[in-house]
Amino acid sequence: MINPEFSLPLAVPLRFFRTAPLWLLLAGVLFLLEPSTVLSSRHAPEALALTHALMLGFAGNIMLGALLQVAAVVAGVRAARAGLAGLMVWLGLQLGVALLVAGLWFMQPLLLQGAALSLSLTLLPLAGWLFVRLCRSPACDPTSTGLAFSVLALVTTVLLGSALVLVLTRGAALPFAALLRQHVLWGSAGWAGMLLTSVAVTVVPMFLVTPPWPAKLVRLLVPGTFLLLLAMLCWPVLMPLLVLPAAALVLPLWRLLQQSKRCVDPARWLWAWGGLNLLLVFGLSPWQAEDGILDAVVLGGQFLLGGLLPIFTAMLGKIIPFLLWLDYRRQRPLAGPLRHMGQLFPERWLKYLGWLALVAGLCWPWGGVAATAAGGVLLVYALLLLGMLRQACCKAVAALVV
């Protein structure tokens, strides 16, 4: 008999998911305050602050919520006092991101050091615990293995980020440009890319009712990406090869989406559009230029707005109503008025968010007024997402009292 206490308390992942749009809202506001400065250089403090509000605040909250939830569902990894532990991680992450965004925007050493401390003290112990538990889990599926590798990438990203803070605030004698390149690589292709791949292996067939991924590919893809990133620590010249894992993810993904039994589900084309942008960004990144379509700000923004935003939208539109339904069904064992997830998060909501994500991804690469429009779209998207999440939670509560 398997230990039955595997599900996380609903509040643990939901807290991360509901906080994410607030960071997106802040990112939109920050961008609209200084659009030309943000677009001018990837090294501008405002651009760095905005990048971290998006990558750590928005994407980071969703990724941590998904990591904890998927590790519990797929590998049975759950802390003894999951509610309290989840709250501590959430608090540490929000404090760290707030300090980091403020520290970068105002270039304040004390704030940056506080951010590095808060994020290291939060994320490193969490990553260590998760890695050990994932390795000890009886589950040996590609998602569980992939989560363990992505956790290692998270550790590397945090350590590299902390080293960068030391260089910026204490003048530590470390190679800044090399550290920065590796920090970006491990954060995007490592932590985000490997986590996304691991989660996609489970959620795409599950929610979009597709055939399973090719078995050999999903066993090798994440470990292969990890080895490639390790090799790039020594030989950065290998960077053009990063397009290979991206293609190995996106090309089979498109084929699976074509075979999905949920033909009209908007999540299908959100995954497809996000995949296309990830492939383009990883394909073009080695040939970065000072301006134009190959500018680092354009490519970085496209990774976030064109790649991650639509895919995370698709994930949130499925995972959140599923979690709410699970919780509802636990509290109400006999079947009640809530029969399917569409009652909590209608597909038309996903369609609205999808259109906004599409507009943001299409506007961003053209810079100037178009990019500013993308910033405005982010505000609308964040407000809509906040409202939708709140409404979905209210509907779940209301169904309990019917």
Place this chain on the structure above:
Amino acid sequence: MNVTDLCGLAPPEPLERILVWLDAAEPDEVATFRLPHVPYPLFDHLTLRPCCWDTTEQADGTALVRIVRQ
């Protein structure tokens, strides 16, 4: 062994079908379900009901869940 394959259904349909079967089953009735992976979230729901179950993970990643109504 008669196995109900729930792999092709979108969530929460597989869990809902198992719970609906269990709530209607007679004591000692047995059913086996195939799911895309070990359904950990289901187990919390099963503990709320008079039943016992075991799970076997298959080589292809799917899981067989055998449930006995008590």
